[in-house]
Amino acid sequence: MKIAVVGGGIGGLATALAMTQAGFKVTVHERSAQLVDQGAGITLAPNATRVLYHLGLGPALEETAVTPPQTEYRHYRTSAVIMRMITRDFRALYGAPYLRLHRWDLQHAMITRLAQVAPGALRLGSHIDQLESRGDHVALRFADGRMETADMVVAADGIRSAIREALFNPAPPVFAGFVAWRGLVDTADLPQHLHESAVAFGQGRHINRYLVRRGELLNFIAVAHRDNWEAEGWMIPAPLDEFLAEFASFDEGTRTIISRPVLGQVFKWGLFGRPWLEQWWSGRVVLLGDAAHPMLPFLGQGAANALEDAMILTRCLTTESTPERSFALYQQTRGPRVRDATEQAARRGDRYLGEPTADSLKGNEPGAEYAYDAVAGPLGG
Numbered sequence: 001m002k003i004a005v006v007g008g009g010i011g012g013l014a015t016a017l018a019m020t021q022a023g024f025k026v027t028v029h030e031r032s033a034q035l036v037d038q039g040a041g042i043t044l045a046p047n048a049t050r051v052l053y054h055l056g057l058g059p060a061l062e063e064t065a066v067t068p069p070q071t072e073y074r075h076y077r078t079s080a081v082i083m084r085m086i087t088r089d090f091r092a093l094y095g096a097p098y099l100r101l102h103r104w105d106l107q108h109a110m111i112t113r114l115a116q117v118a119p120g121a122l123r124l125g126s127h128i129d130q131l132e133s134r135g136d137h138v139a140l141r142f143a144d145g146r147m148e149t150a151d152m153v154v155a156a157d158g159i160r161s162a163i164r165e166a167l168f169n170p171a172p173p174v175f176a177g178f179v180a181w182r183g184l185v186d187t188a189d190l191p192q193h194l195h196e197s198a199v200a201f202g203q204g205r206h207i208n209r210y211l212v213r214r215g216e217l218l219n220f221i222a223v224a225h226r227d228n229w230e231a232e233g234w235m236i237p238a239p240l241d242e243f244l245a246e247f248a249s250f251d252e253g254t255r256t257i258i259s260r261p262v263l264g265q266v267f268k269w270g271l272f273g274r275p276w277l278e279q280w281w282s283g284r285v286v287l288l289g290d291a292a293h294p295m296l297p298f299l300g301q302g303a304a305n306a307l308e309d310a311m312i313l314t315r316c317l318t319t320e321s322t323p324e325r326s327f328a329l330y331q332q333t334r335g336p337r338v339r340d341a342t343e344q345a346a347r348r349g350d351r352y353l354g355e356p357t358a359d360s361l362k363g364n365e366p367g368a369e370y371a372y373d374a375v376a377g378p379l380g381g
């Protein structure tokens with residue numbers, strides 16, 4: 001079976017790795033001519049690392065990953081500790097670790113692994129312009145006018161998925177009422193006591209910071225409530241002064257960190273959502289990751305769910321007799337879990353808008369989501 005994946009993000013690359021491992025022939029079409037370092041961190045909970053280790057990425061991730069001993073939640077102004085979350089031994093509890101990485105280290109490990117197991121499978125500068133599902137195959141039209149066919153297509157083209165809008169629901173992404181800034185700080189530029197994992201919150205704002213890349217860099221994401229947002233993209237440079245003014249009421253340690261981003265660079269972007277989609281497949285085209293179910297970043301589970309999707313979809317293809325039957329089983333397996341995570345992520349965002357007290361953090365402890373086993377857990381509802 002010839003499978004085309006649209007999108008070379010975390011979801012698309014994981015799909016290609018999982019399907020290659022299962023013996024399918026896969027091509028990944030990524031519109032960018034080059035995959036670039038977007039300068040950000042990512043948290044990978046055990047439910048995400050379980051998939052990545054199964055795909056053979058464990059050793060590569062361990063070269064740079066950081067597992068924080070604890071994360072403190074603090075009052076934004078006084079820095080008083082409101083809650084301390086000790087990182088438990090997740091390898092012992094769930095058979096998979098909790099890792100924090102530079103996003104590029106993850107992406108690079110995935111690309112390198114794909115080049116080893118399926119040389120030439122990733123095609124850069126390959127922009128899909130239109131898809132048409134025609135019975136037992138899909139016709140793909142590229143932006144440069146070329147045409148190709150595949151037996152099925154996995155659309156992992158992200159939150160702004162044009163495939164979702166063309167084939168499933170034309171409703172555009174909706175602004176979720178939050179603006180985010182991100183930056184990386186060289187830890188050599190910070191006093192030792194700031195080399196840590198912490199979240200400071202209050203007044204409708206919060207800043208989450210943690211170490212990545214062997215502790216050489218500290219990643220921060222700062223979020224503030226906003227009524228509207230117009231700019232597009234997630235690489236919009238933000239003036240440092242404007243950003244620092246937004247968080248001027250935060251404690252001194254936090255302000256020290258955010259005033260020292262590498263090259264003075266901070267990027268900002270608006271957080272968006274989409275209405276829930278009941279069915280993620282149509283004919284021989286199936287949605288995966290953010291294209292199917294974008295979620296707010298407050299749970300740290302968006303990429304994790306894309307990884308789970310990739311694993312479950314692959315397993316469904318190996319157990320069912322047709323792509324359509326596989327898609328139905330994939331939908332049945334993934335729908336309730338993803339919906340729950342999407343709703344939890346939205347609720348957690350609302351909590352940060354509350355007072356910086358322990359009450360606002362109730363339910364923040366990791367729960368059942370970490371135990372989910374996309375590699376060997378049951379398929380179906």
Ligand SMILES: Cc1cc2nc3c(=O)[nH]c(=O)nc-3n(C[C@H](O)[C@H](O)[C@H](O)COP(=O)(O)OP(=O)(O)OC[C@H]3O[C@@H](n4cnc5c(N)ncnc54)[C@H](O)[C@@H]3O)c2cc1C
Binds near residue numbers: 010011030158
């Ligand atoms: C601030 C922030 C922090 C986050 N932190 C975490 C975290 O800590 N943990 C976590 O699990 N998740 C996190 N997430 C969520 C996570 O980043 C996303 O859920 C995940 O990256 C989605 O992957 P994807 O492959 O579905 O989409 P994307 O990563 O968006 O990839 C889509 C790809 O498709 C390509 N593409 C689009 N259209 C076409 C086309 N027509 N033809 C060819 N290629 C195309 C794009 O160029 C892109 O490379 C965070 C998100 C944000 C915004």
